[in-house]
Amino acid sequence: MFIFLLRRLVQIVPVLLGVTLMVFLIMQMVPGDPAVLVAGEGATDEQVDAIRHDLGLDQPLALQYVSYVGDVVKGDFGESIRTSRPVLDEILVRLPITLELAFWSIVITVVLGVLIGIIAATKQNSFTDVGLMMVALLGVSLPNFWLGLMLIIYFSVGLQWFPVAGWGTFSHIILPAITLGTGGAAIVARMTRASMLEVIRQDYIRTAKAKGVRQRLIIYKHALKNALIPVITVVGLQFGALLGGTVLTESVFAINGVGRLIIDAIRMRDLPLVQGSILFVSVLFVIVNLLVDLSYRFLNKRVELN
Structure with missing residues (x-):
């Protein structure tokens, strides 16, 4: 386990370096000069040059890139060009949302x-199965x-059940969460169905059925655990x-999270803030994938982490 964790931590370094390099190069191709945006429309060339320096x-x-990477290694993500506040502070304020x-x-x-996925698998090739998979598609x-x-338009403006935008109460969470969760639920449903169909054809499932074990117990206790990997x-x-x-979702619902922070930073060509935000999200993504790998061993002790 220790060797596996050490190997994965070492692999994270080139991934994050690649992320920072790609974001840095892409931002250089975005039209506009950050110094001009900071100085304002009425600034002289000398003032713009001084800000650029x-x-x-x-x-x-x-x-510029080497200097940025060196500062990140020290824990310094730089300062936002737009607000002159530390980038890390800007991110941590929005991250909980x-x-x-x-x-x-x-x-x-x-x-x-x-x-x-479970319902579709247990009713394979039925009208219910086909209907659910069409909804998933x-x-x-x-x-x-x-x-x-x-x-x-329908639930906020029409029925007035939920707030149109903003953040603060649980009612503000429902529509954005449904917006984000729908696509993922469809993918998980299709994967669960395929995995369940493979598992319920195994010999130990047929043996459990032959012994008279209840269908619900077979599905949720024996089959589902192995199908979840x-x-x-x-x-x-x-x-x-x-x-x-x-x-995009935070922009649509006017939510002041990290996503909207990235959009605003790109508009202002706030390079330190864009790089810091995307790097932070990338670190979270890598950590989630590491936890997923560790969960395999929790679900099935026979799985070896290599």
């Missing part, structure tokens, strides 16, 4: 997806931003996708 933007790109939204979204993803196909707008992989990937998917 203070921000280190007059240095070669390679030197994004994590709460991702948590409730993954709850919807797991509960709805696993339940639909529709869930995968719907863009998050479109679904969010439709939910706002590939499902957990998908759930882990979906949680990482949820952290990235909050970018």
